[in-house]
Amino acid sequence: MKHWLVVILALELFSFATVGQTRVPVKPRIVISTDIGGTDPDDNQSMAHFLMYSNLFETEGLISSPSYGSGNKEEILRMIDLYEQDLPKLKQHAKGFPTPASLRAITKQGRKGAAPYSGYQTPTEGSEWIIRCARKKSDQPLWVLVWETLVYR
Numbered sequence: 001m002k003h004w005l006v007v008i009l010a011l012e013l014f015s016f017a018t019v020g021q022t023r024v025p026v027k028p029r030i031v032i033s034t035d036i037g038g039t040d041p042d043d044n045q046s047m048a049h050f051l052m053y054s055n056l057f058e059t060e061g062l063i064s065s066p067s068y069g070s071g072n073k074e075e076i077l078r079m080i081d082l083y084e085q086d087l088p089k090l091k092q093h094a095k096g097f098p099t100p101a102s103l104r105a106i107t108k109q110g111r112k113g114a115a116p117y118s119g120y121q122t123p124t125e126g127s128e129w130i131i132r133c134a135r136k137k138s139d140q141p142l143w144v145l146v147w148e149t150l151v152y153r
Contacts, residue, residue, distance in 0.1 A: 032059070037070060062076050073109040
């Protein structure tokens, strides 16, 4: 289900800027927060699907923020390693894919484990990165995509 979210967002967020009389596509600025590597492989599947379409986005951050389980940024880095193997084939079909090195540079660790009742305790590498991205000067909004498991009690 989550991989469809990427496709839908790609279609809905893909906007156009006018340069003279030519319409030029503008890539949406995004940060992805994911509980990848936790107790469900769905985010690994979503990450693989996202990376296949990563040329459609201006990806500014990939943040591991597991609510529980053993998820961490190393799992995102592992997925980037797999992307790197497939990148030559992807480039045969489209241009503009981010380099594996650029994706690794924006991969950050969020909180590990369940959040406290208050929802916040201390800043993380991931939360500080989101703030840094949000403060960038840009004519476009920053879209924060949250891939998380919701638990209702």
